[in-house]
Amino acid sequence: MKLRIDLRNVDIADLDNTVSMFPDHVVFLITAWQWSAWRARGRTMEISARLLVMVPDFLYYARLVSTGQAKEIPRLPASLPRLVKTGLSCVPTGFARLPGLARGHFWAAAEAMLAYDLGLLERKFAGEVILHYNLSDFAWSFERQSFLSAFKDKTKGREGWGIATQQITTALSSCARWGLQPSRIMYTTGYSRPETMLVETARNHRFNLTSWTVDLTQWPKELLSQTELYDIHRENDNEWLVTYEAGLLLIS
Numbered sequence: 738m739k740l741r742i743d744l745r746n747v748d749i750a751d752l753d754n755t756v757s758m759f760p761d762h763v764v765f766l767i768t769a770w771q772w773s774a775w776r777a778r779g780r781t782m783e784i785s786a787r788l789l790v791m792v793p794d795f796l797y798y799a800r801l802v803s804t805g806q807a808k809e810i811p812r813l814p815a816s817l818p819r820l821v822k823t824g825l826s827c828v829p830t831g832f833a834r835l836p837g838l839a840r841g842h843f844w845a846a847a848e849a850m851l852a853y854d855l856g857l858l859e860r861k862f863a864g865e866v867i868l869h870y871n872l873s874d875f876a877w878s879f880e881r882q883s884f885l886s887a888f889k890d891k892t893k894g895r896e897g898w899g900i901a902t903q904q905i906t907t908a909l910s911s912c913a914r915w916g917l918q919p920s921r922i923m924y925t926t927g928y929s930r931p932e933t934m935l936v937e938t939a940r941n942h943r944f945n946l947t948s949w950t951v952d953l954t955q956w957p958k959e960l961l962s963q964t965e966l967y968d969i970h971r972e973n974d975n976e977w978l979v980t981y982e983a984g985l986l987l988i989s
Contacts, residue, residue, distance in 0.1 A: 739976040741766055741789065742984040743954050749774045755981060756784065759988060763787075766978060768794040769854035772862075788864035789921070789950075791901065793850035793872075844884065847872055855891055866892055867899035867923060877907045882915045889917060897921055901952070905932050909939050918943065923950040923978065928969065936973050948975040958983035 741764045747755050752775050756765065764787045767775075772790060776782075855866065868888055876884050885900075892898035899921030902908040912919065922944070926932060936949060951974050953961060961983045979987065 738970060738974065739764065740984055740987060741950060741976045741978045743978055743980055745771070745791065745794075747771075747981065749778065753780065759984065761787075763984070763988070764789065764976070766791060768792075769857040770794060773857040776859075782859075782861055782863070785861075786863040786896075788862075789899075790854075790858065790862075790864060790866050791869055792854035792866050793847075793869060794854065843875075844881065847875075847884065848887065851888060851891065858895075863896055865897040865899060865921060866895060867901050867921060870901045870903055873900040873902045873908065874904050877902075877904055877911045882911075885911075885915065885917055897948075899923060899948075899950075906935060909935065909944070913943055919947055921948045921950060923952055925952045925955065930969060930971060933971050933973075936971075940973050949973055950976050950978050952978045953983070954978055954980050956983070958986055961987065
């Protein structure tokens with residue numbers, strides 16, 4: 738089973754040391770602004786092939802806004818000049834619309850945050866991008882096909898694009914209706930894996946080219962380390978997403 742380690746809560750200064758603790762076949766999940774700052778500290782592009790970037794860093798940006806720190810968002814990347822060069826400040830759904838978040842214009846702000854994060858990834862970035870759970874699941878709930886289609890279009894030319902969801906049944910139904918086939922779907926699960934037959938059916942039909950990441954980050958690391966892995970592993974699992982702490986236990 739391929740492991741993907743969630744590094745979104747790891748400090749930039751600790752990323753190199755953390756990555757070095759895992760063998761080369763292990764892959765990672767980070768945010769766009771982490772990548773930007775990591776590159777500014779001298780990290781080479783080679784590691785990008787092992788990265789999945791979740792965009793946008795919705796909860797972090799929302800916390801900044803809710804605490805009156807919206808102006809801090811543009812200051813996050815250490816490579817702001819590269820962001821400016823992308824021209825995001827000149828387009829309707831880009832950098833200039835970040836103030837919409839503070840005024841409660843949710844979808845305008847969501848588009849702005851998405852464009853902002855994607856602008857932090859260079860053309861040579863070899864990893865995948867995946868849409869944050871909140872925005873994916875809001876899109877299903879409010880029938881925002883246009884938002885999902887725009888996300889797909891913004892990722893053209895990249896290695897792959899995906900969606901993260903806590904509503905796997907609704908996600909698959911919506912993607913099928915809207916003619917979308919993500920290259921990766923990340924979803925949460927319970928111990929009994931109730932979605933197994935659904936995912937198997939989806940994989941054998943419309944989603945035959947999709948990779949599947951099972952998000953186990955909410956599982957206690959002690960449970961993962963003690964579980965007989967064949968009890969919860971399913972044939973359709975391409976990889977498991979686990980916390981840094983759980984990952985260390987699983988490779989030991």
